[in-house]
Amino acid sequence: MGKQKGVIVISTFANEQAAHDVSKKLVEAGLAACANLAPVRSIYAWRGRVEDHGECLVLFKTTKSSSKALKKELAKLHPYDVPEIVEIKMADVAKPYMEWLAGSADGKPKKRNDAAKR
Structure with missing residues (x-):
C-alpha cells in the first residue's frame, strides 16, 4: 500500500444541528477522522x-481512499436538494497528523476515545 493522501471535503448546512447530525454519522462510520463545524x-x-x-x-478530514465513500454517504444524508460537496487535496501535512488521519478514516466504525491531546 502506498503513502496515504489526505483530503478535506467541504459542505454547508442550513443550521448547526443538521451539520452536527450528518458529521457525527460520518465520523462514527469511519469515513472521516473528524469534522470541524x-x-x-x-x-x-x-x-x-x-x-x-x-x-x-463543515470541513470533513479524510483520506483520498475514503473520500469517494464519504461523498456518496454525505450526498445521501444531506438535506439540501443540491448540497455543496467539494474535495480539496491536503499538502504538506505533518506526519503524525497524517498517520492519525489515515488510521481514523478507514471506513471502520469507531469507538469513543478521549485520549487525543487537547
Whole structure:
C-alpha cells in the first residue's frame, strides 16, 4: 500500500444541528477522522434570486481512499436538494497528523476515545 493522501471535503448546512447530525454519522462510520463545524454567512444565486443566509460550514478530514465513500454517504444524508460537496487535496501535512488521519478514516466504525491531546 502506498503513502496515504489526505483530503478535506467541504459542505454547508442550513443550521448547526443538521451539520452536527450528518458529521457525527460520518465520523462514527469511519469515513472521516473528524469534522470541524463553523458558522458562516453565505451569499449565493439560487433559482433566479440572490440569497443571503447564515449556514454551518463543515470541513470533513479524510483520506483520498475514503473520500469517494464519504461523498456518496454525505450526498445521501444531506438535506439540501443540491448540497455543496467539494474535495480539496491536503499538502504538506505533518506526519503524525497524517498517520492519525489515515488510521481514523478507514471506513471502520469507531469507538469513543478521549485520549487525543487537547
